Amino acid sequence: MTGELVVISAGIATPSSSQLLGERLADASARFLLASGTPVTVRHIELRTLATDLAHQLVSQVPSPALSDAYAAVGRAVGVIVVTPVFNASYSGLFKQFFDLLDEGAMAGRPVLLAATGGTARHSLVIDTALLPLFHYLKAVVAPLGVFAATGDWGDVSGHLGGRIDAASREFAELVTRRPGAPVADEFELDADFTDLLRRS
Structure with a gap:
């Protein structure tokens, strides 16, 4: 059965550099995975199209069908690529809100590739200081x-x-091949293999 890579981009323009970077990362990752004998399909989730849904869920605690579908895609993904524009030296509020409202544990044990876009290279540390x-x-x-x-x-x-x-x-494709969306143990206790992967990330 073919797995699915999910790309979550938080750009607000149409098109956006965040969306473009996500597409290029997904294409390259899918190519490497196919070469290793692990074919995947790619699902793109643009958070700008879910901004109203996220705001409504924040106050109502009820996700829209579109959000529920996006959350379900993350929950079954063999790997997730995330891309955010840099706002005030960090990820965007829209990006953070999506992951704030995602079910606890949905990302546990799931391979993730981190990416960001910004005006100048001086923002490049956002991956280490905020996303990581x-x-x-x-x-x-x-x-x-x-x-x-x-x-x-x-x-x-x-x-x-x-x-x-x-x-x-x-590197991401190799990680997906070794651990394709594997859940962590019950109650998300880290096993030795998972802890070792975190330490080497």
């Missing part, structure tokens, strides 16, 4: 390489961004 702590708290298994894309990266003819996308996607 969030997904460690959610008990996800974080791929060892993240990708940050500044505005100038998109016009770089040297191909540096493409090389970083390929390197991160290759």
